[in-house]
Amino acid sequence: MIEDALFQYCLAHTENEDAVLTHITRQTNLKVLKPRMLSGPVQGKFLELQVKMLKPKHVLEIGTFTGYAAICMARGLENGANLITLDINAELEDMVRGFFRQSGLNDKIDYRIGNALELIPEICGNFDMVFIDADKINYSRYYDLVIDRLNPGGVIFADNILWSGKVLESNRKKLDKDTAAILEFNQKVQDDPRVENVILPIRDGIMMARKR
Secondary structure, three states: OOOHHHHHHHHHOOOOOOHHHHHHHHHHHHHOOOHHHOOHHHHHHHHHHHHHHHOOOEEEEEOOOOOHHHHHHHHHOOOOOEEEEEEOOHHHHHHHHHHHHHHOOOOOEEEEEOOHHHHHHHOOOOEEEEEEOOOHHHHHHHHHHHHOOEEEEEEEEEEOOOHHHOOOHHHOOOOOHHHHHHHHHHHHHHHOOOEEEEEEOOOOOEEEEEEO
16 A cells, blocks of 8 residues: 555564564465465564553454464463464465464464354354454454454454555446445444544554444
8 A cells, every 4th residue: 555665664674574474474475375465574563562562361363364463463462362263264274273383372373264254153252352354245244243242442453444445436447345345344343333443554454443
C-alpha cells in the first residue's frame, strides 16, 4: 500500500528475521502457492510486540498458512499462555508442524486442521486476542463467532482489510465477492458498539478492534 522504497526503509528499520523465520520465508516462496500471503517481518514483529504488550493468556489465530505469524505471536506469550491456530489446508500440515518444531514453541502452539467455522465452537473458554487471516468471504462469520467470547479488553486483529486498495471504488473495475466481504466486515466492526477500532495501514491493512 506504500511505495516499495518506503516499505524497504520500514523493513530496514525493523528487527531482522532470525534463522527460523528466514527459513520459513524461503521455503514458503519455493514450495507454496501464493507466498505473498506470508505475514513477513514487519507484520510479524508488530504482532509479536502486541502480544508482549497485551499479555494475552489465550490467543486464537484463524488461518495459519505456513506458520510465520503463529511463531511470531507465540514468541511474545508469557509462561502458561497458549495459542490455538486453525487452518483448512491439510496439505501444508507436515511442513508447518516441522516449522513449529524448529521454533521450539510446540508447547505453546496448538495447531488444528479443519474448517474454522466448525472448529471454533468446539474450543473451550474465551480469548484475549484473535488474529483473523483466512478466507475473506467468512470474515464477518468469524467475527460473529469470537466477539462474544472475547474477554473485556481483548483485541481482534484482522488482516488484508484494505484489500490491495480495492476497498475504494476508484481502485476496482467491479465489486468481486472478496472485496464485498471485506467492505461488509469493515462496516460491521465500525458499527459495533461493543468495540473501539482503528484500521492500521500496515502492509495490506490491519483492523484492530478492542472490546470495551
